[in-house]
Structure formats: C-alpha cells, structure tokens
Amino acid sequence: MTTRTHPVDRELIDAATEVARTRCRGDNHTMAAAARAADGRIITAVNAYHFTGGPCAELVLIGAAAAQGAYELDTIVAVGDRDRGVVPPCGRCRQVLLDYFPALNVVVGPTDRPRTVPVTALLPETYVWADHQLDAE
Numbered sequence: 139m140t141t142r143t144h145p146v147d148r149e150l151i152d153a154a155t156e157v158a159r160t161r162c163r164g165d166n167h168t169m170a171a172a173a174r175a176a177d178g179r180i181i182t183a184v185n186a187y188h189f190t191g192g193p194c195a196e197l198v199l200i201g202a203a204a205a206q207g208a209y210e211l212d213t214i215v216a217v218g219d220r221d222r223g224v225v226p227p228c229g230r231c232r233q234v235l236l237d238y239f240p241a242l243n244v245v246v247g248p249t250d251r252p253r254t255v256p257v258t259a260l261l262p263e264t265y266v267w268a269d270h271q272l273d274a275e
C-alpha cells in the first residue's frame with residue numbers, strides 16, 4: 139500500500155488562524171476557513187451561525203470564492219476561534235466540498251502536526267452527487 143503525502147500549506151493555516159483571531163465575534167462567527175484557489179489566491183470566510191442551519195465557514199467560502207471569480211479550489215482548511223486550531227470539516231461540508239471540488243485537498247489536525255488529505259479520504263464510499271446528474275445513456 140502506498141501512502142500519498144502532500145505538503146502542508148502553512149500560509150493557508152496562518153490565513154485562517156488570523157481570520158479566526160481577528161474576525162470571529164460572539165456566537166455568530168466562530169469558525170474561519172481559508173482556501174488556496176487554483177490561481178494561487180487565498181480566499182477566506184467565516185461561518186454564519188443561525189439556529190435554522192446557518193452555513194459553516196467552508197460553505198460561505200465557496201460562495202465568497204465564486205464572487206471573486208475563483209471557481210477552482212486546491213486546498214482548504216478551517217480554524218476555530220478561541221485558539222481551537224485546525225478543525226476538520228463536518229459531514230455536510232465534506233459532502234459539499236467533494237461534490238464541488240472532487241480533487242480538493244483538506245488540511246486536518248492536530249494543529250501542531252497538520253496533514254493534508256484528499257477530500258475523498260474524508261468521505262469514503264460516498265454518494266456522488268455528480269453521478270446523479272449524468273445522463274443515463
């Protein structure tokens with residue numbers, strides 16, 4: 139069995155950490171995410187908590203990236219406020235990230251030993267939404 143290793147994008151972790159430290163406020167914004175776009179840009183976002191199911195930082199980031207013309211993301215990381223460090227994506231985000239960006243890499247913790255894994259590794263045996271969209275010929 140081979141092990142795929144990916145370098146960890148420390149600049150991305152630093153960007154998410156800075157947004158978590160400086161932009162997260164109260165109960166509404168408690169998580170920050172940063173993604174490396176295919177063109178090299180870093181896009182950041184914070185979650186928008188609401189009891190009806192407000193989006194996680196990763197999902198807000200997808201929209202923020204599109205608003206800036208970044209439709210392809212290479213790597214994403216989420217960091218919690220109050221020095222919680224790198225936080226792995228929740229189940230819903232794993233599914234959405236995989237459907238939007240099947241080749242995406244995700245930085246997971248622990249913060250002192252982060253590693254980069256393919257999003258597909260975080261959601262094995264998954265339902266693939268794109269398959270549902272294929273024409274049955």
Ligand SMILES: [Zn+2]
Nearest residue numbers: 194227228231
């Ligand atoms: Zn989530």
